[in-house]
Amino acid sequence: MIEVENLTKRYGSTLAVDHLSFHAEAGEVVGLLGPNGAGKTTTMRMLTGFMPPTEGTARIAGHDVFRESLEARKRVGYLPERVPIYPDMTVRGYLTFWAELRGVKQPKAQVSTVLEQVHLRDRQNTLIRNLSKGMRQRLGLAQALVHDPPVIILDEPTIGIDPQQVIEVRGMVRSLGQKHTVLFSTHILSEAEQVCDRVIIIDRGRVLAQGAPVSLRQQIQKGTHLYVQISGANAATIQRLLEALPGLESVMPTGDGFTVRTRSKDDLRGEIAQRVVQAGYRLLELRPVAMTLEDIFLDLVQREEAR
Numbered sequence: 001m002i003e004v005e006n007l008t009k010r011y012g013s014t015l016a017v018d019h020l021s022f023h024a025e026a027g028e029v030v031g032l033l034g035p036n037g038a039g040k041t042t043t044m045r046m047l048t049g050f051m052p053p054t055e056g057t058a059r060i061a062g063h064d065v066f067r068e069s070l071e072a073r074k075r076v077g078y079l080p081e082r083v084p085i086y087p088d089m090t091v092r093g094y095l096t097f098w099a100e101l102r103g104v105k106q107p108k109a110q111v112s113t114v115l116e117q118v119h120l121r122d123r124q125n126t127l128i129r130n131l132s133k134g135m136r137q138r139l140g141l142a143q144a145l146v147h148d149p150p151v152i153i154l155d156e157p158t159i160g161i162d163p164q165q166v167i168e169v170r171g172m173v174r175s176l177g178q179k180h181t182v183l184f185s186t187h188i189l190s191e192a193e194q195v196c197d198r199v200i201i202i203d204r205g206r207v208l209a210q211g212a213p214v215s216l217r218q219q220i221q222k223g224t225h226l227y228v229q230i231s232g233a234n235a236a237t238i239q240r241l242l243e244a245l246p247g248l249e250s251v252m253p254t255g256d257g258f259t260v261r262t263r264s265k266d267d268l269r270g271e272i273a274q275r276v277v278q279a280g281y282r283l284l285e286l287r288p289v290a291m292t293l294e295d296i297f298l299d300l301v302q303r304e305e306a307r
């Protein structure tokens, strides 16, 4: 549904998007995950035909976004980073305007459908100026959906809204995946993990890793993380004992204990238990810790920067 090949954007001397390639299949929810300035918005603006690439191609439902711009645009709905607002229009008026602009056959019925979808039906006659930020965001989402496009592109749809609305918008994005191909951007890793079938991690315009959240973790995580809590000696002594273990990457004080990172996937639990008991200390806790996408992300970005 979305095919991106070597997509590149240069602003003067800034390489905002650097030979980016990825794809999204029908019915997939794909997250574009990256820190500020990673190139998420620039990529989305090229995909939605707002800006030509410096190099490379992008296709939406088989149509080149530049050579067949009109055909491609018909098939995509876009919630930009900053939703353009028309404060003096009503909610329904605004959506009807967009529906007619895009040649929707039964604008009235279609507007009612999307109002229902984004839970704004009871606000249809409210002026946009009187909507809360979260409601405006959902109105932006409705605008992206009003012509029922197969592909939906959402640029950080949950930014700047309260936690309750964040949950609501995430739920909407997830359910959009039943009928549409969704590409959405975020810098919140747990959000990508919750909402996406597949995550593409980008930084400085390049893909660092991609895959289902679970397999990404397995792909990238080289060693294992263990949480260990020991009593019977002071923290410095315990840290030295742990640091003497073979195959260790690092030992970090965490809460009342330590997080031990190993270099390989070898299970060090037996070895740790034995040494603690031999030293005459008590082992209070020893368990593997799942690496979060946050950890993976930091790991990747640091590895990249070290290159």
Ligand SMILES: Nc1ncnc2c1ncn2[C@@H]1O[C@H](COP(=O)(O)OP(=O)(O)OP(=O)(O)O)[C@@H](O)[C@H]1O
Pocket (backbone or CB within 6 Å): 011, 014, 015, 016, 017, 034, 035, 036, 037, 038, 039, 040, 041, 042, 043, 187
């Ligand atoms: N119009 C522009 N002119 C010059 N440089 C730009 C322009 N738009 C973006 N950039 C630069 O391109 C890079 C990528 O920016 P982009 O807005 O695509 O990142 P982003 O991932 O969307 O970031 P954020 O999370 O802050 O929204 C940044 O270095 C940015 O400064």
Ligand SMILES: [Mg+2]
Pocket (backbone or CB within 6 Å): 040, 041, 042, 081, 155
């Ligand atoms: Mg952005």
